[in-house]
Amino acid sequence: MAARARARLDPAHWDFFAGGAGNERTLRDNEDAFERWRIVPRVLRSPGERDLRTSLFGDELATPVLVAPTAFHGLAHPAGEVATARGAADVGTVMVVSMAATAPVERIAMAGGPLWFQLYPQPDLTFTESVVKRAEAAGCRALVVTVDSPVFGRRERDLRNGFLDLPPGLLCENMRDDTGRVRNIAMDPDLGWQRIEWLRGVTGLPILLKGVLHPADARLAVAHGVDGVVVSNHGGRQLDGVVATVDALPAVVEAVGGRLPILLDGGVRRGTDVLVALALGATAVLVGRPVLWGLAADGADGVRNVLQRLTTELDQGLALAGAARPADLTGDLVVARP
Ligand SMILES: Cc1cc2nc3c(=O)[nH]c(=O)nc-3n(C[C@H](O)[C@H](O)[C@H](O)COP(=O)(O)O)c2cc1C
């Protein structure tokens, strides 16, 4: 799928999607870290028909594999985020709509599947509030606040390619303000916990923090009353050299102690990767680049195929490890490779 996507994409756009920050150590390590875990299956547990349904914030999803928020789907396919949303709706999972989507959230919502909205809180609070209200009105069921981006990461492929902005015809449609102007997305170096408290007062939607890696921050998230945490390093696109997400997961799980659902993204490429993340305590995972490759290769069908493949692989992995449900995946079923 990645090869077919690459063949179809403008090389600079491929680099934007595929690339990471700095030396891309973290980008590589997210996938490599899954290589360091092995499964220790149970036998004779009669897993029977597996049941992958996963409840999050009162909604039931068909699978614990969700679509991570990624920018600029219009570069990958003419139908952009609308096609992605169709693919996700077909498999019964959540698409997290990026604040940098190239389609308006109202149109993405017409695909009919469950959506969450990813927010980069903007220094302009009035505008930030209006974006949140807009996502709510479009039917988004949760707010995913990205907290790993006080400044933009140093993506050397983009610097080399001079890829700075969207080509003519594409805009960040959800950055349109009430004068009709499309604003640039600002990364806010002053973003702090008080802004999370402010957001709590602005919306009744569940709030997830995306980009937590340190267990102390996970504890603070609990203390600030957020509803979920996404263990993420932004797909290796922000600070290079950051710990791989599956390596950071166990300490975050321990710090949270079951008080919040923990999601993970970064490097999930196989159903067995999902299995390992769930066994280590994640409730669900999100996938970024594989969805983009599906979208670029085949539009909504490609997105559906990617999500279905991961789900089928997970289903088979559950059976072969002696589990019927994601909740049966406990920490004793995985071991770090010596
Ligand atoms: C091309 C691209 C664009 C992204 N855009 C956003 C974004 O707008 N907001 C955000 O919070 N994360 C963004 N991310 C990070 C993803 O949500 C996610 O953390 C990451 O892609 C997961 O890793 P994976 O690609 O290895 O699955 C982006 C990632 C990629 C690859």
Ligand SMILES: CC(C)CC(=O)C(=O)O
């Ligand atoms: C263009 C940015 C707003 C999104 C992005 O590339 C990212 O978050 O990695």
